[in-house]
Amino acid sequence: MSDIPEADRSGEAPHPRETTQLFGQSAAEAEFLDAWNTGRLHHGWLLTGANGVGKATLAWRIARFLLTDPPAQADTLDAPPGHAALPRIRALSEPSLMLIRRPWDEKAKKLKTQITVDEVRRLGSFFGLSAGGRRVVIVDPADELNPSAANAILKLLEEPPAKATLLLISHRPARLLPTIRSRCRVLRLAPLEPDALEAAVVQAGGHPAAANPLAEGSVGAALELADGGADTYEALVNLLSKPQMDRARARAMADACAGKAGAARLDATVTAIARLLHRAARTGLLGPPPDAPDAEVRTLTRLAPHDAAARVWARLAQDIGDRVAHARAVNVDPAAIVWDALARIDAQARQI
Template identity: 50%
Template sequence: MSSDEAPESDRVPGAPHPRHSPTIIGQDHAVADFLGAVDAKRLHHAWLITGPRGVGKATLAWQIGRWLLADGDAKSLTAPPDDPVARRMAALSEPRLHLVRRGFDQKTGRLRAEIGVDDIRALLSFFHLSAAEGGRRVAIVDAADELNGAASNALLKILEEPPAGGVILLIAHQPARLLPTIRSRCRELRLAPLPPEEMQRVFAALEIDGDAQALAALSGGSAGEALRLAGQDGLEAYANIVALFATLPRFDRTKARALAEAAGARATADGDPFDLTVTLLDRFLTRLARAGLMGAPVPEAVPGEAELMARLCPDADAARIWAGAQAELSARARTGRAVNLDPAALVMDMLTQLAGQAPAHTKA
């Protein structure tokens, strides 16, 4: 696969890369926080942009980067599309910008599972080599919670001795996974899930096809996730997961194998089937656990979901079991990807393990 065809780890399949997004929707509070800091002459050398996946963290980081390098005014982060800095950033040819993200492994045909120490060493070289030119330089790390241990330690050293004129924008979906010392050296911009009215604005702006209500329910206020689900037939895949769990406690192994085989398909520029499957399983288990505490979800993401969840998770005791299963699944998925286990076999193993959670509290 050529570099032009390879998937980008920081782009939602079916959506434009955040560097091409002209504006951010529904995060006015975070924008005001950043501009307020600039206005007060408190531009920190490192910013940690946090929040759920797909709510605009990367879009905000790229807007801040454009603003910093183009010397924008203090009232708005919006840059004209014909601005030379904006054009160079869109083409990934701006010499004062460095992007750190998971690369594509040509041998496995998949995105790497982690950001490695060599990626952070390249960032250090960027700051050293560009220091002689003077002026402001910007680095975007997407996402910081994908750094492995050695990379995290290398990044910490950069944050401890920040380069003159350098600003580092760290995107984190799960900031608790970062080293506390990294978090303590950053100023945080926290983004929230989008409310329904803002989600509708995003759907209209990006012309998202599909059941808007179902996509909004399953994406949890994440416009990026809604785009990915729409572009990868995510609602159909989620319906298959619901159909599989509806067979509990018997557990239909034929349906399970079909899910696992679909997850094992090769990643393309349109997305990674394994990542989609794990994400949807995680979302199903999260909604399932909440059903035991707060009642079945409304609205449903797919028909029959509410009835199934009321059966599988009728009370708080069941909710604790499913929440524990969700945490274990996430850990197994990260470990499996890190050591390049076969995706189909890994998903089949996870499904079998999850089915084993059901008999103690599931009515046939």
């Protein structure tokens, strides 16, 4: 089992359950502690914010806190050192904890693209066998629940077992069922300030210089940019810098994502596309980011010269994100996924 990748681990960084310190999210921690100390602990919590700002790390801190006999009045989420449950939590063998994430497909020898309903159904036996004590469920991320799995989680939120706490991690909460959102208390995690970002990057095994402003306060984004993502984004910015996209270069960028050898390139390219559309939408409303290099400023300004363009790029970002997710779920050729996204961006840019 040690050779099977973990769907909720980001690259080579330590898994969030192995990360003991959370940087820059004291407000979210204080909000949860207030609910605990006042006896208003909700059964469902939705942890939201950009990818890589510490949502999973906070979820695991909460899990350790709840499962290590916390005092009725607590001033920190730190678990007591040496508690017997801590090594079990770290090893995913604690009987009062269940982690729901994308499972391994033994037949295809890869992680499934969604969290299946079979994974959620395991909670039936989990709650049956662990009846009587406090139980914690982490869903990471809830965005990857397929429709049947989402409905199963909803039923659990509607009829929660006693002393159960569900921690749902979500990068894009707007895509969740409204009924799931309405039955959870929301903990919003903000982008990290520069000092917190640098400390978190170092804790994750990165170099302090990896705290790139382009990461916009996200540890995951900073590590991804340092691992070649910055070069991919720069290539995308250059590709879209002219009034008419160079189709030959665009085709080469798409073809580089094909096959198993291009899997990492596909992830980096899809991330770069999402980043560009996000920054273009924000440029149309607020102007280009103050720390953006001149080449990026020129491209963003061309793409989003006014607020109407901002709305266009925001809609297209969501549309392309949905199309990419669906295409990956049904094993569409990776080159076709990237080419479709680039062609749609180019077509839209010509209309602005």
